[in-house]
Amino acid sequence: MNKNEKIILAVAGHVDHGKTSLVKNLTGKDTDTLKEEKERNLSINISFAFLERNDATIALIDLPGHDKFIDNMIAGASSVNGTLLVIAADDGIMPQTIEHINILKLLGVKNFLPIITKTDLAGKYEIEELSEQIKKRLTQLNLYFHEPILVSNKNEKDFENCKNKIFEFTKSIKLKVSYNPFRLDIDRTFDLKGIGTVVTGTCKFDKLRLGDEVELLPQKKIFTIKELQSNEKKVEQVSPGQRTAIKISNINWKEINRGDIVCVPNTLMCAKVFSVKLNHINKLDLKVNNEVKIYAGCKTLIAKFKVIGKDYSYCYGQIILNNEWYFNRNETCLIKFSGDNSIDKSISIIRESSPVNKKNREEELADLRVLDEGTTYERTILSIKLDKNKVVDSNKLYCELCIDDFREDKNLITHKDYVIHIKNYNYLSEKVLKKMQAYHLKKPLSPGLNLNSMNAFIDDEIPKEYQPVFFMMMHKVGALKIDRGTFSLKHFEVKLDDEQTRIKNFILKRLKLNNYNVKNIELIKEKIENKKVFNQILKYLVDIKSIVMLDFEHYITNSMYNTMLEKIFQNVNENNVMLKTNFMSIFDLDSEKAQIYLNKFEADKKILVSKNEITIL
Structure with a gap:
């Protein structure tokens, strides 16, 4: 020590x-x-x-x-x-x-x-x-x-x-190095007069400090640590191995049970079915679907145990709990089978899973062998492959490996600090590419989709915070291209026929002739016989950012829009303010036309408009 x-x-x-x-x-x-x-x-x-x-x-x-x-x-x-x-x-x-x-x-x-x-x-x-x-x-x-x-x-x-x-x-005891975040299994809960609800347990894995955000499970209540005690003294932090008392606000002590958990939010696995390794001291004699008691921290759980595969040196199986519970990966729990006179077995929690069947038993067994006996790198790669989020933040792997260790692996695709296994990438990218192909066929004049529309393709597959990362990975490998925030297939190009090209040129010419004195778009459309194609080209020009839609009836070229903003910026006073009348004078606008522009600039959060003044944001 x-x-x-x-x-x-x-x-x-x-x-x-x-x-x-x-x-x-x-x-x-x-x-x-x-x-x-x-x-x-x-x-x-x-x-x-x-x-x-x-x-x-x-x-x-x-x-x-x-x-x-x-x-x-x-x-x-x-x-x-x-x-x-x-x-x-x-x-x-x-x-x-x-x-x-x-x-x-x-x-x-x-x-x-x-x-x-x-x-x-x-x-x-x-x-x-x-x-x-x-x-x-x-x-x-x-x-x-x-x-x-x-x-x-x-x-x-x-x-x-x-x-x-x-x-x-x-002095002979070497403490284990853990990459898990803080956790405390509650062994006692009580109410102290003048303080409120207090829970006690032993700090595990990592330090806990005043001001840290933690979660109470299974209540799923998130709170901030405002008071800590260890060895009956107030402290600013506790370290792994220290007895710890935590004050919890806004919850009655009777709502908390022994065995409940305080931990860093979103760091524990939660499921009803877990794949495990069974460790034993005495001779192993198992029946099908054994009824078991599992001692997890300070909690006793009821479950069934199902063997996946075993021989003289190992036994892998699944625990099927009556209710969902929370575990760390590789957490060790004691297990007692019905009929056992004493406890001589434990399980190591390998991963959350679905019940095995004849079709996936061998694959599940092979995965468990790697997760249990493989090198740190092999276990990490398989964990990335099996991660339910598919896209994995390398900073949350809780091992000594970092993103640089994965960049050269052909089975992985990386982007910044994120990584995805090629199997998951292929599954997701195939889904996205099919939907993009269908979109381009349906709307050949659209240059592509914005990020929000792309996210809808995989909303049920990846958490929202990881969706943009996945599309950047597709862009990195060349499956998608991005142009000014618009996603499209790698080889997709909008190709206009002669009629579409003529209408496009006509719209741009008329908008330039109008200068800042914008006209109702219907006046331009009257000159075109094919109104349907006109509307398609108008949307196309907005999509490719050649023109800007001020409102449903008025449009301006993108270059003129930017020029107007530059002139506003050049003519504000030292407080970044311009009078409306000055704005109307610079661009020779009446009040009605000026308001159309000001509404658009304000909607784009370029300016703030008050009664008589314009302020740059």
Whole structure:
């Protein structure tokens, strides 16, 4: 453990083996705080105490030892870094001792410090034999452990020595590097007089600071962090591993349940079906559609487990939950099958998915093998391919890879910080190209579509914020061209026939002759026999920005429109203001014609018109 790092150690073991007494002797805190615990002389809930030395802080979680409260034990164990394994000298290794070891191993806790308590109640030989039994069992499970420590409640010096050994033990623990954003699994919620609703849990993965925006799930309530506490002190931020209390405004504490989650918005997967890897300690004997309990953080979920594929070295499957829930990718949860006497299995959440069938079973199994066992790059590429948004922001991948790592990969297309897998690109681009071809056939005189119209092609496929990015990717690979904000197919060109060309030239000539003294477009249309083609060409000229529509009846060439704006800018005073009368004089306009122009300039947000003045925006 390095300076300023926060370590959480589970105090685990069988009921009445002295866990709570050990914590009290080490820290001075009695973790049997509930009335029911006092009356029954056992720990029911999870309780915390702290060991502090210089800049190092160790949180000790007194886990319930009784098998009836195993749910609480799992909730406490879900965020620990190492274990103080408490075993009474006069009782030895008991069923809950073994289950606690299995649970902690399945949750990824590999560092154990055995502490043999009540040594005054056993002889030297029994203690030595017990010590060897403990080391043998931990060795069989490939766990790292220190030599057992011996303590007796009758010898105060034992606990000072134990405290030194614990700090020494934490130096061997290497904290895992995580690229996940902040998350807190709520283990308690209550109301404090004068403060309001407070939730507590352990800060995971990343820091949480005052002012951060977070989300409460499943309530889907977003709020800003205004007050934080850690170790019963107000703080400006908390780090991974720290016990954390968060004040939540505008919600009653009774509306929040243990197991609910506080996290960075939009960072967790949410579904009813997830593909998972099953990890197990003892022999695996599974039935079809097993009923299971899943212990996720501080939440217990009911589900069914369906095997996708397994052999002696692995088992992949799916959990089908009764209701939607939230998981981090690669989150480890304990799982208990109906008929199991104890917990000896866990699952790693690989991805949200749809129920597998015979047709897609092999593909799903192959994908799961890559996501589970592939290199970081292989897993990331497949995650991009499977991402439901299709277009992926590389800054949200939560791994050490960045966009530059993907630019040369032929299976990926990038644009700025965004990336899409070629399979998803081909699917979407084919859809867009078909619709663009149909549009060009239907409207051969239209130069193309603006971005809003393009977005409608893939509204049901990609979130709105990623739609412009995808069209820029199509432009980058040459499937689309963009001209002044208008999208069209790569080789599309508007081709006018002789009649259309003649009408186009006629409209432009008449608009130029009119100069700023605009005429009703119907007066120009009267000179043309084919009114339908006239209307098509008029729209075409607007689309290609050769002319500007002032209103439904008046048009001006684009060059004249820009010239008028330039003259306005040149003739305003130092406050960027011009009188209306001055505007009318410069362009020789009556008040009616002047108003047509001013309405258009104001609609285009070039100017602001008051009663007698024009202000440049």
